[in-house]
Amino acid sequence: MASTGLLARAGSRDMLPAARPWAGFAVRRLGRLLVSLWVLVTASFLMIHLIPGDPVRAALGPTAPTELVEAKRRALGLDEPLPVQYADFLRGLVTGDLGTSLVSQLPVSQVVAQRLPATLVLAGLAFVLAVTVAVPLGVAVGVLTRRGHGRRTELAFTTTSVVLGTIPDFLFGVALVYVFGVGLGWLPVAGASGASAYVLPVLALAVGPAAVLSRIIRVEMVGVVEADYVRTARAKRLPDRTVYLGHALPNALTASLTLAGIILSSMVAGTVLVENVFAWPGLGSTIVQSIVSKDYPMVQAVVLVYGLGVLVVNTLVDVALALLDPRSLIREA
Structure with a gap:
């Protein structure tokens, strides 16, 4: 029984070095994926803010009433400060809410x-x-x-x-x-x-x-x-x-x-x-x-x-x- 225990412990020690490279690989790849994902999410969020002009006005047309444009901006949360919009954007991604189409009005x-x-x-x-x-x-x-x-x-x-x-x-x-x-x-x-x-x-x-x-x-x-x-x-x-x-x-x-x-x-x-x-x-x-x-x-x-x-x-x-x-x-x- 003692020899069996020694063999089991020796086998587990032999498995540890083999598992370490995979553990390091998983940590590195997961970290790289999370950083890349954060850059992608942030870039896609900033895209709508870096485009010159008002995206709501551009989507509704130049003849749309100002009241309608402002109401649409409030509905989309575009009147909030940028950090608040970013937090709402991240919250929407977690819950599967990507916003509403300006054209079809569908999610x-x-x-x-x-x-x-x-x-x-x-x-x-x-x-x-x-x-x-x-x-x-x-x-x-x-x-x-x-x-x-x-x-x-x-x-x-x-x-x-x-x-x-x-x-x-x-x-x-x-x-x-x-x-x-x-x-x-x-x-x-x-x-x-x-x-x-x-x-x-x-x-x-x-x-x-x-x-x-x-x-x-x-x-x-x-x-x-x-x-x-x-x-x-x-x-x-x-x-x-x-x-x-x-x-x-x-x-x-x-x-x-x-x-x-x-x-x-x-x-x-x-x-x-x-x-x-x-x-x-x-x-x-x-x-x-x-x-x-x-x-x-x-x-x-x-x-x-x-x-x-x-x-x-x-x-x-x-x-x-x-x-x-x-x-x-x-x-x-």
């Missing part, structure tokens, strides 16, 4: 809840498509062009990926609308009614990032397949599938995961323009309409949601990198 949180799912589905489908295409394509081209082989394949792949990666999402979307919507009439070009309506906007968001990601994966794959552990695996006469997918691919993806997180963040931001090209009923089209109509509470809320999405994606990428490469915890500590 901003209600509009965001209605429009957010369409944006998330669009960005999510585009990201899945980009990764599904980029990973096998980058791996295949990387294997074919290792050690200087396949010069023509490398040139064709690099040229095509660079061209597709530099075309803006909205411009590619316009081209898709013209070819497949207006010219051929195969697919709908507006709205989100039916599965076919997803094809063009998802392609518009996914093609460029897929080209960039596949090029990076190809470069990483070319370097990884020449590593000592891969040569050792080949020397053991392991099947090519085991060598490339089991040994080389995980290490190539570790280096590419950070870029994948950046791509996902850019996709979320890219929905703003793409949604307006395809009249998509999401937050992207909502923020443009709100800017045009000077509906500043709505703009404020949508900016906050987009910023929060980017912060969450970056945090998830950091966690995924730490899971794939725990040694980074020790180096960072």
Whole structure:
């Protein structure tokens, strides 16, 4: 019994050093997330106050009676001192009250809840498509062009990926609308009614990032397949599938995961323009309409949601990198 207790205590002591890097990592990432979140919230609050002019007057129009403008300002709390408004803004965020739209008179949180799912589905489908295409394509081209082989394949792949990666999402979307919507009439070009309506906007968001990601994966794959552990695996006469997918691919993806997180963040931001090209009923089209109509509470809320999405994606990428490469915890500590 005594020996069992000694073993248990020894095992617990061995577990403590392994847990410390993760504890430090969690504290650092949580602190960074909270600071970034505070900066985002404060910036979105100040946005409505830094815009020249009176946002209520701008939203109601120059011919609106002064009494109506003042009543609207009091209703929104814009006649209070700035610290009081900031405290009310933070209190509203905690309770889910993002204010009231100056145009529709609906709660901003209600509009965001209605429009957010369409944006998330669009960005999510585009990201899945980009990764599904980029990973096998980058791996295949990387294997074919290792050690200087396949010069023509490398040139064709690099040229095509660079061209597709530099075309803006909205411009590619316009081209898709013209070819497949207006010219051929195969697919709908507006709205989100039916599965076919997803094809063009998802392609518009996914093609460029897929080209960039596949090029990076190809470069990483070319370097990884020449590593000592891969040569050792080949020397053991392991099947090519085991060598490339089991040994080389995980290490190539570790280096590419950070870029994948950046791509996902850019996709979320890219929905703003793409949604307006395809009249998509999401937050992207909502923020443009709100800017045009000077509906500043709505703009404020949508900016906050987009910023929060980017912060969450970056945090998830950091966690995924730490899971794939725990040694980074020790180096960072």
